[in-house]
Amino acid sequence: MTGAVATAPAARTGRAPAPRPVSPTARQMRRAGWWFLAVPLALFVVFMLLPMGMAAVISLTDYAIIGDTAWVGWQNYARIWDDAFFWTALRNTARYTLMYVPLGLVVALGTALLLNRSYRAVRLFRTLFYIPVVSSTVATATIWYWLLNPQKGLLNVALGWFGIDGPRWLYDSQWAMTAIVLMSVWAGFGTNMIIFLGGLQGVPGDLYEAARLDGANVWQQFRYVTLPSLTRTTFLVSTLLIIGAFQVFDQAYVLTKGGPGNSTVTMVYYIYNKGFGSLEMGYASALSFVLFLIILVFSLINARLNRPGDGGRVRRRRVPAAVPSAVAAR
Structure with missing residues (x-):
């Protein structure tokens, strides 16, 4: 009763209660938190925002490192539309993306499903499958260069066991991009495998x-339980794969140098040639921002298709009657 009487005047006056004083310890912890936040924020500004701002300015000039610099405005961007080599590089990059992203998803998810066990040996295989990720790209490309050798390469030798005459891989314009995709998937699926393992667990x-109690088989469990539960994980992995696909450079540079017949010239490879080969830094910067917009558009499309905001729920009306009721209820 005493407490009710004491709070009655405050309720009648409508005044908010006085804020509780902040203790020195809480104030010190808050200050320390801002200091910890300031370090990565400073690094982000210095190594991300500042270079992007400088590149935006350079893209409006004819800066070539050597010689005078003149302001050209939007001419570099207008030049891209009439650049036939740009469209070749974009077409090659799109082809690489269409092969790399689905294959990367399937391999990473399939490996994660196989390694989602509690056996001791599984830990060893997880480590072995992750080793290519931390290996040098040059060393990995050198290994694959010999694996894809048309005469003595292990891949063509294995195909020969089944009576298949293997292609000339890196020396054939129809197969060179496929060879780069195979190497890229092998070298990078370890990271996506770990992400899928986290989602599965x-x-x-x-x-x-x-x-299982309602009689669902393995395929129905995978389709109506596993896949919907991995919606957010699949969105993350597919977004990373799309960004990595449009930024592919090392593999094409080391294995094929853009050949044969410019069949493996990618966007980043073309930007590299224009910037450091032809010293057209202004035009290379304009190409970089066009590539950024392309990646942004495809990432937004991927976000729309995957819809991570749905939370991985399966709609009841989409579940056929043959599927167990326990799965449909989810």
Whole structure:
């Protein structure tokens, strides 16, 4: 009763209660938090925002490192439209992306499903599959250069066991990009495998148990439990794959130098040639911002298709009657 009487005047006057004083310890922790935040923020500004701003200015000039610099405005961007070599590089990059992203998703998810076990040997395989990620790109490309050798390469030798005459891989314009995709998937699927493993281990086990009790087979469990639960994970992995696909450079530079017949010249490779080969830094900067817009558009499309905001829920009306009710209820 005393407490009610004491708070009655404050309620009648409508005044907010006085803020609680901040202790010196809390104030010190808040100050320390700002200091910790300031370090990565400063690095982001110095090594990301500042170079991007400088590149935006350079893209409006004919800066060539050597000689005078003149302001050309939007001429570099207008020049891109009539650049036939740009469209060749864009077409090659799109072809690489269409092959690399789906294959990268399938390989990473399939490997994660195989390694989502509690056996001791699984830890060893997880480590082995992750080694290519931390290996040097040059060393990895050298290994694949010999694996793809038309005469004595291990891949063509293995195909010969089945009576298949292997292609000339890096020396054939129809197969060179496929060879680069194979190497890229092998060298980078370890990271995506780890991400999928984290998503798989976050799926509640009672969903699988309920599905098994209702008679769901392995495929139905995968389709109606595993895949919907990995919606956000799939969105993350596919976005990383799309960004990495449009920025591919090392593999094409080391394995093929853009050949044969410019069949493996990618966007970043073309930007590199224009900037450091022809010293057309202004035009290379304009190409970089066009590439940034392309990546942004495709990332937004991917976000729309995957819809990570749905939370991985399966709509009841999409589940056929043959699927267990426990899975459909989710």
